[in-house]
Amino acid sequence: MSTNLVTPAVAALAVVFMASVVAATSVDDWKLLDTTLPANQEVIVNVHNELRRNVAPTASNMLKMAYNEQAAGNSRLSAAACSSTHSARSARTWKTPQADDLTMHEPGSSSSSEWDCGENIFMSSNPRSWDEVVHSWYDEVTSPGFQYGKGATGPGAVGHYTQVVWYKSHQVGCAVNYCPNHPGDLKYFYVCQYCPTGNLDTRINKPYDLGTPCQACPHSCDNNLCTNPCPYADKYNNCRELFNTYGCGNNSGGTFVQANCPATCKCRTEVQ
Template sequence: MGLLYVQIIMWFLYTVSSRINPYPDITDEKFINDCVRFHNDNRSSVNPPASNMLYMTWDEGLAVTARAWARHCVFRYNIYENDVKRLHPVFTPVGENLWVRSLPRAFNVKLAIRSWVDEGKYYDYETDVCQEGKMCGNYKQVVWATSYKVGCAVQKCPNGVKAISFKAEAIFVCNYATAGNYYGEKPYQEGKACSACKDANDQCQNKLCHNQMRDRLKSYYWMPDWDTALVPKDPSLTTEDPFLATGDNALTMCIASSISVMPLRPLPLFLTFVTAFREYLISL
């Protein structure tokens, strides 16, 4: 009976938590695998081929920051990007790609990342120039050779995403380390796959430079102090953004900036569980 009571409470917490954000959490294994796989698939298939492209793996710190910024529900670069240690306890700077969608359909990681990769058709590798009037920064960040860590998050925005000209119900954010998409620099070196891997311990995996030590998963037990789940929203984010985004039903943005992780559920849910569990112990 006692075990059943605890299971009911846990189910309740999960249900309420899911209603807060029905999209995959940053701890969701499929979500993580999809984010990493779709990035690496596109990194290994660049044209012209890359000789120094690093294998990309998940970073929970970057994902925590992506989630914290996504909770602001604003189509705007992270305003804390220049504040050292407020974006990530290790990496400075980090890169950032944003994506929003207006259509009320199930979220699809591949679709979001594909929108960034599709910018590649406007980018000329030889001249390192983007077609006039087009955006290529998201593409360059996805295929930036020295970016080897990624952390992403998707957030439902019941009141819409601010700073865009259409109604969007969700925002998807990915952060990268080390940062890429620097002006005047090509995203990678052209050549035979893995022929220019820097580390002697690198191994070629799917045309990418993979290193077991560099690519291992890390836990930082850290969270940004500006996460809206922990502190009041920054009032500056409720005002009209001077760089209003326009478009039809999907938009993307990209920056090179700085940021790290740890999944949190709202404090009230935790307190609810503590209270229920205490009552259960008393009843024994």
């Protein structure tokens, strides 16, 4: 029985450095962007969903995002570190509602009850709105440029863009922090974590499936975004082949597929 593990693409993790060109503002203005405020959470979710539903070419399986307090808490810890280096993978996990189901896990996760989350970082010399921050990540689609199926079209990173529009990442949590002792001019740190993680190496240049919006979820669609995420994840990228060969029954091959391909076995109509 041949299997192929799915792993996150490490090269997709990068940091955006952007110095603000607006006039100097009060050092306390960043507190207005605190993500414990429901209004800021709403902005973050709405901007992400607006960008996701309008990707070009269009996506058939783009999931609608929701705000996640676990991811936000981890983002606050990351922002508090005042480091341009990404937080450890062990600090970017989401304990899912199915945490007691030991057959469920995201490829590369730290445990069977937690999923890895991706992370985008933005640094600025002055406070920037959450709308600006999220758009700065998305704008990698035009600079350096991204072509679906091929990847970056110019020199530079596009991993922030692909994470923002990764079809399966349907939970987001963010934080901002002021770091007065950080060397240089970039004192404002913004962090968003995305769960489950995007940028998997098996499809890094295809962050979603092409097609008519909601083609993959005709009965679970809200304004061109799917609302039926699969709560499970397959361990191997050839689970469909394993299912076609062994099924998900109680025979020896089937029990292996059950244990390692829960999304294929359990999610027949959900986006996975």
